[in-house]
Amino acid sequence: MAQPKYRIATIGSHSALQIFKGAHDEGFETIAVCKKGSERPYKMFNAADDVITVNSYADFPKIQGQLIKKNAIVIPHGSFVTYMGYEEVERQWLKNAGFKVPLLFDRPKNIDRLVIVKFMGAEGGRGYFLAKDEKDFNKKIRPYRLKKYVIQEYIIGVPLFIHYFYSSLTNEIEIMGCDIRYESNVDSLGRISARDQIVLPKIDPSYVIVGNIPVTVRESFLPRLIEMGEKVVEVSKRLAPPGLFGPFCLETILTPEEEIFVFEISARIVAGTNPFIEGSPYTWLKYNKPMSTGRRIAIEIKNAIKMNQLKRILH
Numbered sequence: 001m002a003q004p005k006y007r008i009a010t011i012g013s014h015s016a017l018q019i020f021k022g023a024h025d026e027g028f029e030t031i032a033v034c035k036k037g038s039e040r041p042y043k044m045f046n047a048a049d050d051v052i053t054v055n056s057y058a059d060f061p062k063i064q065g066q067l068i069k070k071n072a073i074v075i076p077h078g079s080f081v082t083y084m085g086y087e088e089v090e091r092q093w094l095k096n097a098g099f100k101v102p103l104l105f106d107r108p109k110n111i112d113r114l115v116i117v118k119f120m121g122a123e124g125g126r127g128y129f130l131a132k133d134e135k136d137f138n139k140k141i142r143p144y145r146l147k148k149y150v151i152q153e154y155i156i157g158v159p160l161f162i163h164y165f166y167s168s169l170t171n172e173i174e175i176m177g178c179d180i181r182y183e184s185n186v187d188s189l190g191r192i193s194a195r196d197q198i199v200l201p202k203i204d205p206s207y208v209i210v211g212n213i214p215v216t217v218r219e220s221f222l223p224r225l226i227e228m229g230e231k232v233v234e235v236s237k238r239l240a241p242p243g244l245f246g247p248f249c250l251e252t253i254l255t256p257e258e259e260i261f262v263f264e265i266s267a268r269i270v271a272g273t274n275p276f277i278e279g280s281p282y283t284w285l286k287y288n289k290p291m292s293t294g295r296r297i298a299i300e301i302k303n304a305i306k307m308n309q310l311k312r313i314l315h
């Protein structure tokens with residue numbers, strides 16, 4: 001039987017430009033599902049062959065019929081899965097992989113060191129604050145009383161985001177790139193001297209993401225990073241068979257002692273791959289042609305179609 005003509009679809013935001021470019025490079029037509037008013041980049045950059053507009057992402061199920069008719073393969077990204085974090089299974093996963101993880105405090109009374117208080121939900125770092133003890137916590141939580149939060153040990157070091165791709169077709173893991181985030185206002189506080197910070201009435205750091213900056217890590221870290229990716233995949237196969245496949249990211253903090261703490265895992269493409277539409281230093285070494293994570297996803301789909309194994313890489 002002839003294969004149907006598959007198209008690649010995703011929500012128009014997050015890493016959709018990259019996903020569509022990669023799909024085009026591999027010969028797929030693309031469909032952008034956009035919230036009204038957010039269509040322009042997908043037209044301007046020739047990213048979407050077809051745009052479906054919805055009033056809100058909650059309407060996504062209503063257009064499923066249209067997508068099925070078009071043989072669309074939908075790629076999930078950060079706008080689908082706003083937050084996975086902190087669930088028990090995630091911590092189990094990270095711990096079973098043997099990673100150092102920041103301590104969690106189940107109640108404010110137990111805070112005995114510097115902690116970061118993070119809110120769950122789609123607001124991306126807004127309102128996060130640091131606290132040094134219970135009293136400090138109680139004062140700072142006041143405006144956010146009704147929100148769900150977690151209290152996590154604050155690790156002092158450099159936050160580094162490592163992007164991986166695991167092919168369940170070939171059993172191979174690849175490092176696709178690394179990034180650091182640029183967050184408002186925490187990344188601009190260093191521009192205000194301590195003297196001025198003290199006299200200004202209320203500057204608390206916040207972690208609202210503005211963009212991503214590419215990083216090439218010290219080469220001697222690479223063996224550890226590769227091993228970490230392998231561990232994550234291996235443990236996922238035990239915890240939730242058939243396990244993780246495709247792109248994923250480890251969110252880490254590297255301390256001056258060269259310890260690597262993992263504070264989160266994203267089991268999908270992350271926006272930190274966006275600076276690498278042309279490829280990263282690592283994908284350049286491996287492929288010798290522009291290779292983004294978006295394009296790597298399209299190649300995996302193409303290979304799965306060729307091998308008649310599409311079911312293995314779809315949910």
Ligand code: AMP
Pocket residue numbers: 102116118124125152153154155156159181183207251253263264
């Ligand atoms: P998240 O919402 O968990 O991705 O965290 C947003 C930002 O908060 C990160 O990019 C880091 O800058 C910072 N951050 C999160 N968790 C920690 C931690 N345990 N220690 C230090 N910084 C953190």
